[in-house]
Amino acid sequence: MSAVLDLKSHLAEQINNDHLAGYSRQKLRALAAQHGAPLFIIDEDRIEGQYKALSRALPAVKMRYAIKALPDPYVLRKLRALGSGFDVATTGEIDLLKRCDIDASQAIHTHPIKKDAEIKAALDFGIQLFVVDNVAEIDKFLPYKDQAQLMIRVNFRNQDAVVDLSRKFGCLLTRVPDLVAHAQAQGIEVVGLSFHVGSQVPSPSAHVSAIEMSADLMANMPQVNWRVLDIGGGFPIEYVGPTMAIEDFCAPINEALSLLPPEIDLLAEPGRFVAGPSAIHLMSVVGKAQRGARTWYYLDDGVYGVLSGQIYDHAKYPVMTLNHHDVDVPLMPSVLAGPTCDSIDVIDEDIELPELQIGDVMVATQVGAYTMASATEFNLYHRPQSLWLKAADLS
Template sequence: MDSQALNHQFATHSHSQPLSDLDRQTLRQLAQIHGTPLLVLNLKRVDEQYQRLQAALPGVKLFYAVKALAHPALLMRLNQLGGHFDLATAGEVNMVRDLGIVAERCIHTHPIKKDSEIREALDFGCTRFVVDNLAEVDKFVPYKDRVQLIVRVSYRSQDAVVDLSRKFGCALEELHTLLEHAQTQGLTIHGLSFHVGSQSGSPAAHVKAIEASIEAMRTFDQIDWKWLDIGGGFPVSYQTPVMEIEDFCAPIREALAQVPENIEIWAEPGRYIAAPSMVELLCVMGRARRGTRMWYYLDDGVYGALSGQIYDHALYPICLLEPREDDLQPSVLAGPTCDSIDVIDEDIDLPELQIGDLLVARMMGAYTLASATEFNFYPKPQVVVVEDLSQPGG
């Protein structure tokens, strides 16, 4: 069966349905056609995630954080949906340009940039840039007639898995100095932005940051404010439950209702859109009993697409593609490389596995392939794109 026929099979299944025998058969056929490890990108799920977040944040422009998963098919689908794009590097600028995405749909949000990166973005036509310190403001003086700046302010959250305000963002008490310096240099400031951190446990930090941003805009009313960027941090569930996005965004919507009507509101979702849109098929390539546990060696690990376990604090749900009723035993899942750090799970209960058995890892879209390496010259997993795919159940 070819990939086109498989895509047709995927299209017959609703996301709300559990993984059926046909779904398992189709995934197995994909593995037979393409080999493993294999990442399966489900564009239907991209649609669902984008539309669900947009419904939860009506009127907010969604700028997809390209760094989460910069696959061309995903970017083109979001472009077709009317999405916008959050760029951070010259490489990301070049990628969206090569895909024909227009610069007007993009912002450049990295607070620290080389001059060459600024020029490359400007050559593309992207004119909206984030700054968070005086030295960065000065970099834009040569381009002051071509750029519009957004100041990133630090609002730290204790609920976030990854604190992104530790490395970036000016302190609120430093905002006056930065704004005054930019104006003195003849630069145009039009926006405020913040990012409370990745995988926020609650919307409280977003709400506080929105309220503080509104107050700052009122305080510095000499600025022609046009934009408020509330960043990302919208949570997804890996192995523990998180708030439904509608519940998470409800207090955020309430806080945003106080933003003056003339100010456009942006957000920077990455993980929320990308993570659920991809699964990975893995194969058992070796097995050994070591002490009291069975060790199973898979053909991808933390040096590959499961790299987010090290870099992103993520633990991906992994199960057998075809569940068994066999007795469970304490087991270890390890990756294929020669490095002993390449262990996926040291305490997982599994039935006895055989070489050649297939497993499926879910929530594999965000910050996985993005940080995968080719250590030991193991190639990064191939990506197959489909139009619909029910998410595998446990």
């Protein structure tokens, strides 16, 4: 190859790899050819990297991975091996831990609303720490007051979060003294506070003010033997726009946490930060049609499948072709659609793409969290196969 051509193809490769974070197009195409598409791939090394980055950024905090983000046995076993505990919300998640031979020693139950049967299943498994946010829920623990300890979930509304969880759960901070008094009057032990300032938050200010207010409240209620503060999740990742580096995001959180007495156990329930960047999704073009000024490409998965997070989680994933195309190849206004018969199943209506052929493979990145977890089988398109690989198999 001439030096000029060589430089050109090197440049094209670099441009094409911008969002691929080190993965090789060639290897991804080979994986799609070997296993078929759609193909959901979890990168073991990235799970480890994300977990360690967050643990380093929050050195005083114990991690309780939020299983709901990506309830995958390989992910759970890996995180356990790295020392993580688990945030469990349902009996189904407990069953998954059991299938992975993971015990309850570092598990907490964080669903503020649950049936008696779910409380029993969690206690039988060995979980002792539960979350409540109202009187009716506290009363459910009367029969189990010798086995369970409670955290009160406090509601800190956050308009800035992509997913504002305090709309649905948590009590006002001013209600905490009454709820504690109600529990104590019945001999039910309250040991902590928990909150979740919303998922994918743009800045740490919501965490900081929630920690400061929680610390104040604890200091003003010395009649309680406070032992835990659980700061939830919310730690952001990069989708199509930039996000704060995790160590910068966590620096003011650490400062706020230093206000708490050293005997308080600090917990976090990260889901998105650990799982999100750790998976990619390969999809192939199964059809194409010119409709008006745009070319529509139909892929073999879409918003009813792994990209369901576009609907439920309000996420927009980087999606790109795996073709090696030249820097000067013309880009055309295109639409990417999923395979189902529903017209809502459109991944991107406004994307510029080089011309694609049937069988070409596309990749969506940052798709580990709230994606496979909420994929449906609408139209009886089955959930994609999932692969657990090392970074070296992909790079």
